[in-house]
Amino acid sequence: MGTEERKAREKERRRKQIIDAAEKIIFSKGLEQSTMDGIAEEAELSKGTLYLYFKNKTELYLAITERGSSMLNARFSKVFTSAHDHTGIELIRLIGETYLTFVRENPNYFKAFMYYESLSDVKELEKSEFAQSCEENRREALNFIIRALQIGMQDGTVDDSYDPKELAVVIWSSTRGITTVSHMKGVGHHFEVLDDMEIPVDALFENFLKLVGTGIATEEARKSR
Amino acid sequence: MGTEERKAREKERRRKQIIDAAEKIIFSKGLEQSTMDGIAEEAELSKGTLYLYFKNKTELYLAITERGSSMLNARFSKVFTSAHDHTGIELIRLIGETYLTFVRENPNYFKAFMYYESLSDVKELEKSEFAQSCEENRREALNFIIRALQIGMQDGTVDDSYDPKELAVVIWSSTRGITTVSHMKGVGHHFEVLDDMEIPVDALFENFLKLVGTGIATEEARKSR
DNA sequence: CAAACAAATGACTGATAGTCAGAAAGTGAC
DNA sequence: GTCACTTTCTGACTATCAGTCATTTGTTTG
Structure with a gap:
């Protein structure tokens, strides 16, 4: 039955x-x-x-956070399944774009991510299945980046003097910084500087990609631009 | 009287x-x-x-946040006043190190920064003198970076094909991402991945500096390493 | 010194997160 | 169909705490 x-x-x-x-x-x-x-x-x-x-209000919000983080990962996953003929560095770019697009389209989920990361009652979090799942998603997201970097090191578009894992964390973290800022700009008051300086989020992201792109490119890849 | x-x-x-x-x-x-x-x-x-x-509890916490942000800016300022014979790129590195050290030594202030940025009740914030001051500090911090970049573009250590303002925001944001991650690692539960992968915060930071360093260096500067 | 002003108090109110005893609904055996 | 039992749901209740305000205490000044 x-x-x-x-x-x-x-x-x-x-x-x-x-x-x-x-x-x-x-x-x-x-x-x-x-x-x-x-x-x-x-x-x-x-x-x-x-x-x-x-269990409580926080736990409920964590459930929302988990939902968001799974949605994001699903998009990352799609980058790999729906685009086979890309170089490593292109994949990195696509992942970054995916992230930024997600944040733009779902500022509320991103806000939830920020809240989640601001929590520090370790015991609470350890017990939460949702927090666990968020961590699992983060791990998976990092693996996507590692994979992209390894592909890049194979096809010669990414400098292989980096440790792919370390570099992945660096890219993940700094991208997170960029998305945070672009989120804050949307939310108002914060980061008026960007308005003062008349810097649109797109320019920010393009410059970031240029920076990362140049930073991780191989000598040859840099020349051939 | x-x-x-x-x-x-x-x-x-x-x-x-x-x-x-x-x-x-x-x-x-x-x-x-x-x-x-x-x-x-x-x-x-x-x-x-x-x-x-x-006015309320949040306002009081914002006062603490403001205090932290002023302390941080004082440190940035010291980088410039106490070190005159540095190249632009060295200054960038020093600013990054200063930031990271501050976060390590004052995780609680950094936590306050994170909370501040998670707030989005615009009207509340606009009225707060403390929030205003935080924004002012952010502006100042960005100016330090812009200055460092301009120095670098003058002395040939930084690629001048970037717009210094845009690049400054990119560097500031991505550094923020790195410090956030290193903060979270200290606070526990979050980012277990780093432990799993056995990546120490220092390695993270070194890689980030290498990435940024390579990304913004001029052709000549890159060769002469 | 006394009137006027300023600073500080803490009992009070309202809002709300979280609990729990009991009601309602569902299940399944006879 | 009904009875005993389990599961799910309810909403009144409690405890806590942010924020208020009438009153008290302290200070200034003419």
Whole structure:
């Protein structure tokens, strides 16, 4: 009998329903301004039920974060599956573009990422399945970059004097910095400097790609531009 | 009569006294776990008094953030005043090192920076003198980088095909990414990947510098390494 | 010294995260 | 169909804490 299965499925559906409601509320008002009562109402459930599915408010927000991070990874994955004839350095560029596009299209998920990274109650996080999954996604994302770099070192478009793992982390981190800034610019007040200087996000990203591109290119690749 | 002056001075002292207490409490327990009552007790004042000096809890934390950002800028400033015989690219390296060292020595201030950047209630921030000052500091920090780049373009250590302003923002942002990651590694749970891969923060930073160094170097500078 | 002003207090209020005893719904055996 | 049992859900309740404000305490000045 598939009762067990069905139960599990229904539990999943409830979970999704709650996350959906939470997203709707939190994405529109921000985490602080959102109440569990409000989310419960949106989900057409009582507050108590929310706590049957999520340990607390943070955990619920982490579920949203996890959803975002999985969406992002799915896009990274697509870069590899849908584009076979690219050089390593092109793949790196594509990954960067994918990231930036994601942040532009989903500023709220990125905000969730930022919140997640600002948490530091280690014990809380260690226990959370969602946080675990976020870490797993991060690991996977890094592997995409490592793969791209290795491809580049094979096809001669990436300087192989770097350790691919170390370089991957560097690229990942610095890209994260760029996306953070471009996110903040969208969100207002922050980084008025960019407006003062009249620097559009695109120019920022292009310069970053030029910098990274030049920085990791092989001698030959640099010359042939 | 210097009564007015003395009053102003005393007001400043109270302010400082409150920020000191807030720092002590918040740095030890984290923002969420800290209460205004607790801070008031530490400051040997009543809660009401806190609100005479700071509009709300966030504003008080912003004051701490501002303090941190000023400390950081003071260090940047020192790079320029205490080291005259450096090339542009060396200055860039020194600024990066200064930043990273600051984050290592003051993870709590950096955490405050991260919190600040996660805020997005624009109206709140626009009104805050502390947020304004943080933005001013950011502007100043960027100017240090721009100056270093211009020096480098003059002395031939930095590729002058970049726009110095744009490049400065790129360097600032990506460095921010690196420091964020190195901060997170210190704080635990986050970025276990780094441990798995056995990548120390120093290696990360060295690679980043190599990347940026190569990326912005002039043809000649690259050859002469 | 007393009136006027300024600074500080802490009891109070409102909001809300999180709990829990009990209601409602579902399940399955007879 | 109904009864005993399990699972899911509910919403009133509690504890906590940010922020307020009427009152008190301290200071200045004519």
